[in-house]
Amino acid sequence: MASATLSTSIPTRGDSFSNLIPNGLLNSKLINFSFLKRLAPRGVAATVRSTWRTAEHGGGLATEEDEEMGRIRRLQNGSDVRGVAIEGEKGRAVDLTAAAVEAIAESFAEWVIEGLETGRRVSVSVGRDPRLSGGALSVAVFAGVSRAGCLVFDMGLATTPACFMSTVLPPFSYDASIMLTASHLPYTRNGMKFFTKRGGLSSPEVEEICDRAAVKYANRVVKVSTLLRTPPSKVDFMAAYSQHLRDIIKQRINHSLHYDTPLKGFQIIVNAGNGSGGFFTWDVLDKLGADTFGSLHLNPDGMFPNHIPNPEDKTAMSLTRAAVLEHGADLGVVFDTDVDRSGVVDHEGNPINGDKLIALMSAIVLREHPSTTIVTDARTSVALTKFITNRGGQHCLYRVGYRNVIDKGIQLDADGIETHLMMETSGHGALKENYFLDDGAYMVVKIIIEMVRMKLEGSDEGIGSLIKDLEDPLESVELRLNVISEPSFAKEKAVEAIETFRNFVQEGKLEGWELDSCGDCWVHEGCLVDLNDHPKPIDAQMYRVKVYDKENGEIGWVHLRQSIHNPNLALNMQSSLPGGCLQITRDFRDKFLVASGCDRFLDVDQVDKFVKTGLAR
Numbered sequence: 116m117a118s119a120t121l122s123t124s125i126p127t128r129g130d131s132f133s134n135l136i137p138n139g140l141l142n143s144k145l146i147n148f149s150f151l152k153r154l155a156p157r158g159v160a161a162t163v164r165s166t167w168r169t170a171e172h173g174g175g176l177a178t179e180e181d182e183e184m185g186r187i188r189r190l191q192n193g194s195d196v197r198g199v200a201i202e203g204e205k206g207r208a209v210d211l212t213a214a215a216v217e218a219i220a221e222s223f224a225e226w227v228i229e230g231l232e233t234g235r236r237v238s239v240s241v242g243r244d245p246r247l248s249g250g251a252l253s254v255a256v257f258a259g260v261s262r263a264g265c266l267v268f269d270m271g272l273a274t275t276p277a278c279f280m281s282t283v284l285p286p287f288s289y290d291a292s293i294m295l296t297a298s299h300l301p302y303t304r305n306g307m308k309f310f311t312k313r314g315g316l317s318s319p320e321v322e323e324i325c326d327r328a329a330v331k332y333a334n335r336v337v338k339v340s341t342l343l344r345t346p347p348s349k350v351d352f353m354a355a356y357s358q359h360l361r362d363i364i365k366q367r368i369n370h371s372l373h374y375d376t377p378l379k380g381f382q383i384i385v386n387a388g389n390g391s392g393g394f395f396t397w398d399v400l401d402k403l404g405a406d407t408f409g410s411l412h413l414n415p416d417g418m419f420p421n422h423i424p425n426p427e428d429k430t431a432m433s434l435t436r437a438a439v440l441e442h443g444a445d446l447g448v449v450f451d452t453d454v455d456r457s458g459v460v461d462h463e464g465n466p467i468n469g470d471k472l473i474a475l476m477s478a479i480v481l482r483e484h485p486s487t488t489i490v491t492d493a494r495t496s497v498a499l500t501k502f503i504t505n506r507g508g509q510h511c512l513y514r515v516g517y518r519n520v521i522d523k524g525i526q527l528d529a530d531g532i533e534t535h536l537m538m539e540t541s542g543h544g545a546l547k548e549n550y551f552l553d554d555g556a557y558m559v560v561k562i563i564i565e566m567v568r569m570k571l572e573g574s575d576e577g578i579g580s581l582i583k584d585l586e587d588p589l590e591s592v593e594l595r596l597n598v599i600s601e602p603s604f605a606k607e608k609a610v611e612a613i614e615t616f617r618n619f620v621q622e623g624k625l626e627g628w629e630l631d632s633c634g635d636c637w638v639h640e641g642c643l644v645d646l647n648d649h650p651k652p653i654d655a656q657m658y659r660v661k662v663y664d665k666e667n668g669e670i671g672w673v674h675l676r677q678s679i680h681n682p683n684l685a686l687n688m689q690s691s692l693p694g695g696c697l698q699i700t701r702d703f704r705d706k707f708l709v710a711s712g713c714d715r716f717l718d719v720d721q722v723d724k725f726v727k728t729g730l731a732r
């Protein structure tokens with residue numbers, strides 16, 4: 116091993132350096148030693164270095180400090196922190212403890228202070244969703260942030276977009292914000308999202324913060340503070356944020372007869388799934404004159420007793436659909452727990468989420484900004500690309516993960532390629548006009564304004580009519596393949612499988628499969644395969660492949676990637692040929708999984724089941 120690598124790298128936790136380590140791992144994704152040295156008290160850095168040396172010599176056990184540091188590092192999930200916060204999951208212990216949260220919050224606050232280099236005390240706001248663990252973990256955040264020397268502002272029950280908005284809306288304008296949420300994950304989980312005035316943090320930034328927290332945590336004898344240096348000040352930011360949303364609706368509709376109640380005469384059903392989104396009903400819609408009778412699950416309940424708050428959830432959508440039809444409402448709205456995502460139901464009861472929601476938002480945005488570029492993740496249908504380009508827009512397909520999609524849009528826009536909308540199929544949607552922030556409430560605001568505008572222009576067709584010409588893909592399937600490995604190696608094994616897949620495709624071992632360098636994106640070759648003009652560290656490995664057949668030409672695509680949250684691979688595919696997905700899956704299994712030997716460390720049950728029965732999951 117080259118000495119240059121020796122002096123700059125240390126292993127990540129759990130690298131017990133057995134011969135289980137996948138090829139090349141020892142040199143990859145290792146944190147920077149000089150960074151660690153700056154932070155780590157001598158003992159810790161020395162332990163880390165000596166463990167690394169053990170590795171260099173081919174063996175040795177991870178120390179207790181390594182274990183502790185690894186536990187904190189593994190809480191990073193892309194651009195968020197996520198973990199189990201309360202007991203209740205079979206086989207999964209609590210790892211998002213108050214001590215871990217405190218160390219991470221303190222590290223974030225230090226990172227903000229260093230970045231701002233201001234003489235005054237830095238201010239940080241804190242919000243949370245209704246999860247049962249939220250109260251206790253808030254206290255841990257207050258302790259960590261105040262321990263770093265910041266002023267803390269407690270927003271209480273809040274939404275993720277509101278946390279960001281608290282950094283830009285005067286008079287609040289806090290320097291940074293932390294939201295405690297695990298979005299649509301079960302009640303046992305919780306997590307953290309981080310914001311500065313520049314927006315949400317990227318995966319490498321969160322990784323840096325977790326590395327810092329890991330060292331801090333491992334070096335602490337007493338892990339949890341009992342004393343708050345500065346008690347938090349309570350603020351009712353949600354009231355100000357709601358007024359901000361109301362003002363936007365009033366100003367943009369500019370109703371000639373009733374300016375302050377522009378939603379008079381409209382019935383809108385909100386399904387908040389017992390998450391944080393209830394405010395949108397009583398503090399935004401009701402006050403603007405809408406009739407919200409029939410709305411569902413508005414009261415916050417950290418057990419989420421009705422269904423998972425998630426616009427991708429079938430129950431959430433079908434209950435909302437039923438309520439819209441029962442009440443003859445104009446619109447149904449479904450929020451996820453922390454309201455950074457949403458979906459809608461039109462007045463005919465048609466659910467609009469996934470590709471359909473992207474199409475709806477594209478139709479609205481393209482009217483305002485003809486020819487704008489729209490960035491989505493690369494699991495969208497060929498029909499969506501057609502929908503966007505037929506209206507004069509450009510469609511850039513990029514990597515899964517809302518932060519990736521948003522960051523790509525920001526980068527394109529900065530490079531002079533006008534980009535107004537960035538959306539993931541999961542329902543994260545960000546608009547340039549709204550700080551490039553993924554904001555489920557703001558998306559609904561845009562849709563409501565469009566709905567009223569259409570009505571005022573004399574159309575009774577409703578917002579569903581805007582996407583009438585969007586075709587559904589003939590076949591669309593998602594399968595998951597669990598990685599069978601010790602948890603600390605799961606990520607690396609996933610990368611190994613995905614890179615092997617890429618090699619197989621490139622070497623022509625799967626006939627008719629061709630690595631898709633940029634989907635149907637015209638912007639730059641290679642954007643999808645991470646060869647950006649501004650390369651960024653990769654948070655999850657993924658490739659999209661176009662599939663051709665001799666008789667029919669291009670028949671579909673395959674997208675293989677590491678899951679962001681779990682030790683598994685996600686295999687998505689679409690086909691325009693009946694039975695195409697079955698054939699694709701058969702080839703994937705026989706010519707890749709079995710031929711490469713990856714089936715030895717991947718659980719191929721779902722693949723086998725689909726091949727046998729045609730049923731996914």
Ligand SMILES: O=P(O)(O)OC[C@H]1O[C@H](O)[C@H](O)[C@@H](O)[C@@H]1O
Binds near residue numbers: 680681
């Ligand atoms: O990797 P998965 O488990 O499929 O999750 C992927 C999804 O995770 C979260 O929900 C993120 O907010 C999304 O941006 C991402 O697409």
